[in-house]
Amino acid sequence: ADLVVGLKSEATSMDPQFHQLSTNTQVLLNIFEGLTNQDALQKVTPALATEWEAVDDTTWRFTLRDGVKFQNGSTFSARDVIYTYCRVPLVENSPSSFTIYTATITDVKPDGDNAVLISTDGPNPLLPTDVANLPLLSADAAGAEDTVTYKPGGECEGMGTVPQSADFNSPEITVGTGPYRLESFVRGSQMVLTRYDDYWGEQPDWDKVTLRPLTSDGPRVAALLSGDVDMIESPPIQDLPRIEQAGYSVVDALSNRIIYLAMDQDGEAPSIGGTDGKNPLLDKKVREAISLAINRDAIVERIMGGYAQAAGELLPPPMFGTNGRAVDAYDPEKAKQLLTEAGYPDGFEITLGTPNDRYINDAQVAQAVAQMLARIGIRTNVDAQTASQFFSRRNALDFPIYLAGWSASSGEMSSPLKSLVATYNKEAGTGPTNAGRYSNPAMDELLKTAMTTIDDAEREKMLQEAEQMVLDDFGIIPLHYEQTVWALKEGLTYEPRVDQYTIASQVHAAE
Amino acid sequence: MSEAILEIDGVSKRFVKTLDLAERAARMLGATVRELTVHAVDGVDLSIRKGEVMGLVGESGCGKSTLGRMVAGLHPPSAGQIRFRGRDVASLKGADAREAALKVQMVFQDPMSSLNPRMRVDQIVGEAPRVHGLAGSGEIDAYVEAALQRVGLDPAMRKRYPHQFSGGQRARIGIARALAVQPDFIVCDESVAALDVSIQAQILNLFMDLREELDLTYLFISHDLGVVEHISDRIAIMYLGRMVEQGASEEIFTAPNHPYTQALLAEIPTFATTKKTYSAIKGEIPSPIDPPPGCHFHPRCPHAFERCRVERPALKEIAANRYSACHLNDMS
Amino acid sequence: MTVYLLRRLGQSLIALAAMAIMVFVGVFAIGNPVDILINPEASQAEIAATTARLGLDKPLWEQFARFVGNLFQGDLGTSFVYGRPAAEIILERLPATMELAVTALLISVLIGVPLGVYAGLKPDSIGGRSVMAGSIFGFSLPNFWQGMLLILVFSVLLGWLPAGGRGETVTVLGVRLSFLTWDGLQHMLLPALNLALFKMSLVIRLTRANTREVCLQEYIKFARAKGLSSRRIVLVHILKNIMIPVVTILGLELGSMIAFAIVTETVFAWPGMGKLLIDSINLLDRPVIVAYLMLTVVIIVSINLVVDLLYSALDPRIRLSQVKS
Amino acid sequence: MTPLLSVDGLQTHFFTRDGVAKAVDGVSFSLERGQILGLVGESGSGKSVTGFSLLGLVDPPGRVVGGTITFDGEDLVKGGEPMLRTLRGKRIAMIFQDPMMTLNPVLRIDTQMVETVLAHERMSHAEALKRCREALVMVGISSPDERLQSYPHQFSGGMRQRVAIAIALLHKPDLIIADEPTTALDVTIQAQILAEVQKLCAETGTALIWITHDLAVVSGLADRLAVMYAGRVVEEGETARVIERPLHPYTKGLIDSVPQGKTRGARLQQISGMTPSLLALPQGCAFRPRCARADAACLEEPALEEKLPDRKVRCFHPWTLDAAADAHMPTVTETADQRSGAAARTGTRA
Amino acid sequence: MSDDAFVSGLAPAATSPVAVDSPLKRIARAFFEDRLAVAGLVLFLAILLLAVFAPLIAPQNPYDLAQLDIMDGGQPPGAASFATGGTYYLGTDEQGRDMLSAILYGLRISLVVATVSLAFAIAIGVTAGIAAAYFGGRIDALIMRVVDLQLSFPAILIALILLALWGRGVDKVIIALVIVQWAYYARTVRSSAIVEARKDYVEAARCLALSHGRIMFHHLLPNCLPPLIVVATVQIAQAIALEATLSFLGVGVPITEPSLGLLIANGYDYLLSGRYWVSLFPGIALVVTTLAINIVGDRLRDVFNPRLQK
């Protein structure tokens, strides 16, 4: 049986190490596999490694699966792992390099016949998660020499001529261990995958899978309704009633993505009007007022069509590091009162930045937030832009308040904490996305400790505590968790994934 | 004999289509691109005396209008001098130049296109006097009225637009406009060609009346020999940019010297009461882009001989105040 | 002819240079593509490294100089997003757009010219008036709205035609074409129609105006005085004269069709260059934007060239002036 | 012998927004085979419209609304479009005023000539081409083969007009209507064309209607003259007689107002006033407001009557019938003598 | 009439050949003969009034976010408001924006953008075009090369790129439209000015030693108006459509102050879901507006074309 899937965006490359992009990953996961895997709930599960353990604080040992063959027939071994990890820094022109997963790795070497030892420059509790993002290439297909030796910083030996992104258009080089092999890839039109019969694991249901990029929402839905495709990802929520009515099934799951408001806490903010040049957002009361002014349920209900969940934390519970904090109640009266207490009885004027093509109904949500803030006296202009402009301007700290989203690829609290609220520090590499410049040294300290704690239980407690500190401070205001939706033809099932991936090999025909 | 009011001295006008960057580049690459030069007027001498009517005749494209425009100051000559009252017009600056420009006016061929269709008559006639301060803003209405009356137009019509007049009336407006700046010299470029005979007579009479009344001098351009003969004291005949013959009107009409003039006169349609047998000069008028060498007229001339093909005949005085450019005159 | 080619070449070089500078400065001003391309979890050091890797850390003039240098070696740059030569990415998409534009052009000419001639010959008839009224409509409806209505009616309500995408293609000489398969044709119909409607109105109006103009010409009356049949007068004397302006305008319009394909491709998810441009603008993929515009300039210039040649084939008066210069 | 063409009371009106323009309102004349008729009148007097009416080529909003046109015994007004189609170009040909506009600029000369031949006769393309070549030779065009391959813009005005004449001659028509064919041309070229036309008519026996506003041009060419004013024929007769003794004041005014050598220094005789608008013609005789002899009687419309033998005039007070006024009349013969004298002198010089 | 008048001919004619009215009145008279055109004009004026008085007519200020309530979002036409109890005659969008009000205000934005850009584009284009025609030579060549370049490049591409570079904003849309449009006027004006400049009245004006500026703007310009007006009507309709298209492509006006185009673009997302009104009504408003303008422009074209005048 064949499967045709309508995707909302197209993979930019077939090279699994070229661009860290969920669009790429979800497609490539049909062809390639990493040592580990993340399941639908982002729990780390065995893949090409059957088990792993921390040998000491800085060394992990991964036991390799036996009898796995690449799609070109070569046998999977530690050499492939070393080659793969070696190649990461050698990928040219990568707009988003996978080095963030290999940066800490100091050595990779075989340990006996069926294991590898991976050393890091410090304790890295997240290494098993990280390696899930590093799908393994076939050293043979890529033209490596017989022995490949790992040296950090792209100094590996025995690499041969390293194939570059463009070379991966060829099915000769795009060789993985996954359930499907690449048959053809016609950019802008479709990608065809065929079943790899010698796959080590459970055989997928489909002989042939066609992935079609249908980037506009309307046509994507129309393609489903007209039978052109069997399944689509991210149908626009407003169309879901119609889709269901037409006999299609809709599956959805809470995603790992949180939509939040970040506020400028970096000294004076002259772009805020009616405050005599003061920055009201430095006042915790004002921040709290903003949070209380927002009717999250109304947004979820009206703008998100019910396909979202009001958020009180930075990751949807019960994900790793969440602590069950309640959603801030909608209380405009109290919000107004807080504003008055803070010295702004008449509110102030502020511009809310938002992308308009990045998150589900992002600009709509921003407008709704603006409505609500306007009601407590904070006159809000919405500055909606295409994502590229928005992110550039956000990173240039152009917005006193902005709406954005975050999804934790590791599936644990350290991810949002480290990027969104940890103090911005170039040297330490913390807070890269903290464009509100919120800073809480105590939390920073706690987070730092957690990040080097290998023990999961201990680490989770620390993360919970750190998150609580930030949220109590209203350093960042969670709005809602997005829900990811798939629409399928009758007779298909798909286990919805937190990471929003659409993985064709995991689509099943209903019994 | 009164002194010359306007002297045209070896005046030429060349229209050159110069090569642009691309064309020059192409030429460097070996393409055959050349500059096109039209010798619209080629070394013309003419002197017009105060108060006379100088007729200028010639076939289409021979450069009559171009010469007229140069006289009226609309084109600068490419070579030669035009002297008005003894002063080189091109050398004048500022107020002098403006003064000279206003003293020589032009009346155009097409009475419709020479009037701005979006302006009322009083604006058309009164604009220049107002701008140049010939009439103060208080007097301008009276001034315009007088100008209109002088050409026989009812001043009551001064608020109308040109399209509301007949051809003859439009011609009068054009004349009134020229006269409103008090010129001494008027270039009439085919000023009656577009009019019906009956109206043409009215306008010709008007020209003659005004000449007496205002002591005007005319350069009267026309291809209609009958009109020129009627109105001119002296006549100049052009062929393909050059002056071929010049002299008093009667003399030219009774004893044309140049073969071209002779041919031209033979072709004037005249009233006949018997059927005429027409005969014609052979050949078409050559193009001024590629004029024949020597005497321009030689390919059509029944008397042409070897010298005509190579040498340009000079305009020589063949009798008192009578000029002709023909090699035949050297033979007799 | 040489002059003419040189002039054209000069003009297009200026256009190319203007375009390139504008895009360079512009994209530089919008921001750093790394901001959007990179994984948000990347640290500041990673961001800096990536920026350097893409050459975006250099001053603008240096980036531009490098670009120009590469250009002379026939290299339009490598896409930031795809890591492949930008020219290659665009050329891959070119056939889809061209196919769409050409089909639309054919539709608009084959339907527009006869209707326009009819309306021009019978300006006061009911038929002529309705053609004109219809064309005003085609003129007034914004392209994208037309597209939406087409989808709404033909795909959603009637379900006759697919709403988007390109459908099955056949590869001919390495170029993938849709119109050779039934499925491909079906997919192409709505977008081509969408793209054609506006031009069709334009063609109708142009043809009508010219027909009326030509009809008033003395030579048409002379042709009647010669005793020619109306058929010959319309099919030879009138048609040949109106084809001159129609061809000129259509040449220009093919260029704008390729540009307007952006809208149609967006509405119908047609995988052509226009769609790519929008995506590239959104991702600040400068090499692709620049390459797209360069290619467009080249296409438009070539079309204009062809049009001018056609024009001179149709209008003998032009031929003379070219021979002369 | 019945005349080849006889037009009787022809009326062609234009139904415009501003009213009905009676461009042709009672035009009558007749023409024998081989005869040349000069149709004279000032601009807008309806000469061209008369010509177009004969061929049924009046453009909307114009329409022939009355009168008869009898060509070789058949009524063209009744016969309508089907009959006219077969006649046009074949038995009645027309030459237009502006040679620059009459040929289709985008078609080669051969195309435009051959199609005329093939529109009326079945023959091979080669034969048709041969006939075209002959026609071109007839109008004095050298190297016709080369010319046939050319486009109109490659010709000068005189050449184009000759091509147009050649096209008119292709079927050796019985009647040619020439609508001011030389007005746009220079005198020397005009003379060439006149010479050719004259020769052709004499050779082929074709009748010719020569429309012009220039009395002088037709005076030497035409056998008969018809003078039009405001859509009506006001005088008709043999050329010499009309020129010698114009009956209608308008004709007389027309002749007198032509400037010539002998008028130099003197004022020209002129017709006062201006051409009336066809939309608001004065009551009665259309010339009345401009006429010195007009009186109350002229408030009635005069009819075209034969006041002298073979001389029709539309006037209550024709010149010859008023001895007192006749004294002013210039003797046209005298003028002509003077002129031919001048011509003779020039001729002797070489 | 006396014999004397016959001789002198100077007596002014008593009657004029044509009725006495100005060229403009003639045009107007011709214009009003076509009933469709009059209907178009009336329609356009009505739309204009609606747009101008939108703040007085509209039940809601759709640009004031405080007046919106998402609880009223997505209401079908005729539904009652939760918040105020009023009726949404044309429904609401997902923000609870009353579509009727949004259309009126959107019309305003669309028209303002179109007319302001039109005014600037005309000013620039006319000056360039007249100067090119009047001075000729190098000035002409230079200006026309720029115009050619501009025109050979599709307007939508230029606007798209410019707006992508500058970001959203009414002012930026206007600037982009001016840049895109001026060349049309320059070309139009030049081509008619070149014809006019060849006419004798310009020579006459030069002969009268009038200044260049005076000749260009007092003599030439008024005579180049007819084609300019025609092009302007076409272009204003195009400008409205282009702005709409740009908004549709996501580079137009700010989302909180939607123009018609942006309203349609927003509604595009709801087309399949059955909330047709969000995009249909603004679409109809847009079409009616451009239709009315095009009808008027069409008639003007006919009226101004002297060759086609009966």
Ligand SMILES: Nc1ncnc2c1ncn2[C@@H]1O[C@H](COP(=O)(O)OP(=O)(O)OP(=O)(O)O)[C@@H](O)[C@H]1O
């Ligand atoms: N601006 C110009 N550029 C190029 N050539 C010109 C220009 N003006 C005139 N000419 C050329 O100069 C020649 C003389 O033109 P001009 O108008 O003076 O002739 P003319 O004797 O007045 O003819 P006509 O009787 O037709 O008015 C013509 O061949 C014409 O083509």
Ligand SMILES: Nc1ncnc2c1ncn2[C@@H]1O[C@H](COP(=O)(O)OP(=O)(O)OP(=O)(O)O)[C@@H](O)[C@H]1O
């Ligand atoms: N298409 C038309 N619509 C309205 N009136 C017309 C039309 N064609 C001609 N006329 C009118 O018919 C009258 C006669 O025109 P016609 O062309 O026959 O004049 P003409 O004697 O040939 O003048 P000319 O010497 O200028 O050629 C004119 O007054 C004109 O106004």
Ligand SMILES: [Mg+2]
């Ligand atoms: Mg001239």
Ligand SMILES: [Mg+2]
């Ligand atoms: Mg005529």
